[in-house]
Amino acid sequence: MAEESVFLGFLEEAEHWQLHSRQFPSKVGGKPAWLSQLEIPTISELTCEKCKLPTVFLLQVYAPIPGHDISFHRTIFVFCCKTPDCYLPNDSRCLKAFRSQLPRRNNFYPFDPPSDEPSETDLDPCLLSSGIKLCKLCGCPGQKTCSRCHAVSYCSKEHQTIDWKLCHKTECCKQGPSKAVPSTYLFPESELVTEPEDQQKDSTETVEEEQNDPECSTLADGLAETELEDMAMHETQDSKVFQKFKQRISPEPHQVLRYCRGGSPLWVSSKHVPTEKDIPNCACGSKRIFEFQVMPQLLNNLKVDSPDASIDWGTLAVYTCADSCNRGEEYPTEFIWKQDVTGEQM
Template identity: 50%
Template sequence: MAAPSLAMAPHDEASVELAFVEPAAPARLLSSQFPSKVGGRPAWLSLQLPDPERLLCGGCTRPMVFLLQVYAPRDRAFHRALLIFCCAVPACPRRRFAAFRSQLGRINDFYEPEPEPEALPGTRPGPRLCRVCGASAPKSCSRCRWAHYCGKEHQSLDWKAGHREACGRPGEAAGSLSSPNILFPEFELVMELEDSEDQKLENLKCVESKSAAESDCVTEAIDEQELEAMAKHESEEDRIFAKFKRRIALAPDQVLRYCRGGCPLWVSGENIPSKTDIPNCPCGAKREFEFQVMPQLLNYLKVDCLEESLDWGTLSVYTCEQSCDHGNEYSTEFLWKQDFSAEQY
């Protein structure tokens, strides 16, 4: 039986669901299993895929790579998934991220109304996918005709990585699908509610610690000028980062926090969006915070060297609060990237 999907439990304003990565059999991560997952190829919900041009980085115009997806149904959408793509080109001058939403009714063009048993990969017909990245593949190899690609970029990568020698060989069509290894390692996302009792205890310890510090100040008879200097030394930046560290210390392996309609846990006092920074959905409805991706995920993506590789403090995703219906099409949602401040490195 599949692990509980994110956002399946009832929410109140304070509840937060934490996601963790776990290895999973490929059969659990297919579209028909409605997974929440990291890396590998997308498990597209709607099989009417977005045009490959929508997955190009706005900084370097190269194809973005699938980062993760969250299966998050709502009362207005029986099936609902949110997917994030990112540019993984080290030399990109303006590395971009993109978030997409897909939602379907229980009766739809792609899946049966009742849950399907786990299937073996490749047993269900589907759209043509790029054999490098898993995006929509309008192009095909002109020699063998069965190798499909999202565009010239990935066709060239695959050609250099071994398709040139293997093209047309018997059995190659069902063989390796990841010759140019540009994808992130694949994991399932599993979730659990953040322990509210632990959080209350953490808050209490914070208050007690503050009270003890104030008591020490009185005992040592520190004069008013020294107290003022200490208060200024602890900047708002220090307090925000300290809160971030205290909160994640309760579950240090968390890679995602889900709290629809709540507030992100910021890593820095810099670059926090105002209400005007978050655009309304094209339908006219406001967007609300839904989930954030934590920096701990970077440990599982096999990326390093901060000057050249992928990096973030947190990625916060805001979605249409009305979850407006776009049929089988993928709608673009809003993602805000916040980095760690320079003082935190």
């Protein structure tokens, strides 16, 4: 079978209104731009299976399936825990993935493509058109309200406490709109744009530029020349896979996502690679197939570095229903496989 086309994802700045739901964005950080305005994942579905705290929106990929009417609009959402201790090696229980899709004629969006100009409705919504209230802090469904002003909603006691300390303590019961959520809690927001991977591109010049660019951080950063020579002298199967990974991404070192529905991930290690039986079937009974992977380079943009501990991954491979089954306005869960870099690679 011929190798499937791979599309690379990069981060770009965008106006805030361009990343709202009616624009069908692919994006990283900020609040989720929900597709279906109903049946949004509940706080229990969004809870980290390790620490039991709410996960935070990481990214979403707008990925309609051509010729598949029920998937005319289709978005995959990824959430992650912000607790570093939950990031055990090759353990994906701190991650969540959901799929939402709608036909072109639906209850929420016009039949025609969205305008490329902002409108009066392009505000930071805490109330969806369906009537669902959203958490002021994270943008997920909020079942709790502030007991004093009753003006804002929260998904959990933990997020209400955080927002109280950040800003709501000073604005509670006052007239006027609430302040925007400080970026210290949400991940920095950027548009996620894609372009086809050019495998014929000569990587020599790119690698040289990467080595001379102090802001360009890849998995090879920090390796001394002697260490690289030692790796070449004592190359293991694991290091061969790692070298292949670095060589493949070197022409475009700033890529944060690789999209190839039905293809194969680019693994960082020969260890902890899933077999077919490791990928659970969709709830509809269909197999799940690989759709995209989140690259470690994204961590550089999330501003999560800490002198003590930080969230981390080698790569996150997202698998979705091969049939993209029709679940109406629901958000069915999908599957994430987390693979980390092994000690012998570093």
